[in-house]
Amino acid sequence: MTRRGFADVVEGEELPLHSFTVTRVDLVRYAGASGDFNPIHWNERFAREVGLPDVIAHGMLTMALAGRAVTAWAGDPGAVVDYGVRFTRPVVVPDDDKGATVEVTGKVTKKNDDGTVKINMTVKYAGQGVLGGASALVRLA
Amino acid sequence: MALDQSFVGRSYPSTEVWEVGREKIREFADAIGDDNPLYRDPEAARAAGYPDVIAPPTFAVVLSLKAHHLVINDPELGLDYSRVVHGDQRFIHHRPMRAGDRLVAAAHVDDIRSRVGNDFLSMRAEITTEDGEPVCTSRATLVARGTADRPASSEEATA
Numbered sequence: 117m118t119r120r121g122f123a124d125v126v127e128g129e130e131l132p133l134h135s136f137t138v139t140r141v142d143l144v145r146y147a148g149a150s151g152d153f154n155p156i157h158w159n160e161r162f163a164r165e166v167g168l169p170d171v172i173a174h175g176m177l178t179m180a181l182a183g184r185a186v187t188a189w190a191g192d193p194g195a196v197v198d199y200g201v202r203f204t205r206p207v208v209v210p211d212d213d214k215g216a217t218v219e220v221t222g223k224v225t226k227k228n229d230d231g232t233v234k235i236n237m238t239v240k241y242a243g244q245g246v247l248g249g250a251s252a253l254v255r256l257a
Numbered sequence: 258m259a260l261d262q263s264f265v266g267r268s269y270p271s272t273e274v275w276e277v278g279r280e281k282i283r284e285f286a287d288a289i290g291d292d293n294p295l296y297r298d299p300e301a302a303r304a305a306g307y308p309d310v311i312a313p314p315t316f317a318v319v320l321s322l323k324a325h326h327l328v329i330n331d332p333e334l335g336l337d338y339s340r341v342v343h344g345d346q347r348f349i350h351h352r353p354m355r356a357g358d359r360l361v362a363a364a365h366v367d368d369i370r371s372r373v374g375n376d377f378l379s380m381r382a383e384i385t386t387e388d389g390e391p392v393c394t395s396r397a398t399l400v401a402r403g404t405a406d407r408p409a410s411s412e413e414a415t416a
Contacts, residue, residue: 119305142290145287146289148288149287149289150288150319151319154338154341166340167402175342175346179346180289180313184290186314187291193295193313194311194352196350197350199347199348199350201347203343203345
C-alpha cells in the first residue's frame with residue numbers, strides 16, 4: 117500500500133462514498149475484538165430496559181468504519197495522526213439478515229503547511245447523521 | 258447521584274504491560290471488515306517502512322478501555338455503568354501502534370460536568386511503551402444518562 121501524495125490532493129476534494137452493513141454478528145465479533153461487552157450491543161432485553169429502542173452498534177465500531185473510508189483513501193493507515201468523533205445518534209441494529217447500513221462520505225477541508233490534511237466526514241444511518249464533528253488529520257507523502 | 262467533582266485531575270496507575278500481537282491486530286481488522294495488508298502481512302508492512310504489521314487507527318480502544326475501566330469501576334466514583342453511553346472519542350497517534358509493542362496505559366480524569374440530569378465524565382488514557390515512548394493519547398467522554406442531581410432552578414439547568 118502506498119501513501120497518497122500531498123501534492124496530488126486539493127482542498128475540497130471528496131473521498132469516495134463507502135457503504136457498510138452492520139448485522140448482529142458484526143457486533144458480537146467487534147465486542148470480542150475490542151473487549152467492549154456492554155450488553156446494550158448484544159442483549160435486546162437489556163437494551164430496552166435502559167430505554168433504547170433495540171440493540172445498538174458500538175459507537176467505536178461506527179467510528180472504525182468511518183475510519184476505513186479515510187485509511188482506504190490515504191493508502192497507509194499509519195498516515196492517520198489524529199482522529200476524533202462525537203457520537204450523536206445510535207445506529208440501531210435489528211435482529212435480521214439485512215442489519216443496518218452506514219454511509220460514509222468525506223472531504224479534504226484543509227491542506228496544512230506541515231504536510232498534513234484535514235478530512236471532515238459525514239456518517240449517516242437511515243438518512244440521519246450519527247457522528248458529529250468527525251474529522252481526521254492525515255500525514256501524506 | 259451526581260459524580261464527585263473532586264475526581265477531576267485524578268490519575269490512575271498504569272495498566273499491566275500488554276503486548277500487541279499480530280493475531281490480535283488481524284482479529285480487530287476482521288471485526289471492522291478491513292483487509293488492508295498493512296494489518297496482516299509483515300512483508301507488506303516492512304515494504305511500507307514499518308518494523309511489523311500496524312494497527313488500525315481505532316485499535317487503541319483496546320488499551321484505552323483497560324485504562325478507563327479502572328476509573329469506571331472505581332467504587333468511590335460510583336458511576337452506574339448500565340446507564341453509560343459513549344459521548345465522544347479521539348485518538349492522537351504519536352506513531353502507529355504495531356505488533357510487538359509492549360504497552361501500558363494510564364487513565365486520567367480531565368473533567369466532570371453535570372448537565373440537564375446527565376453526568377459527563379471526560380477521561381484521557383496515555384498509552385506508551387513500557388519504556389515510556391509515547392504511542393497514543395486517547396480522549397473519551399462518557400455520558401451517564403439521568404444520574405446527575407436535577408438542578409433546583411432552571412437557571413442552573415442551562416448552565
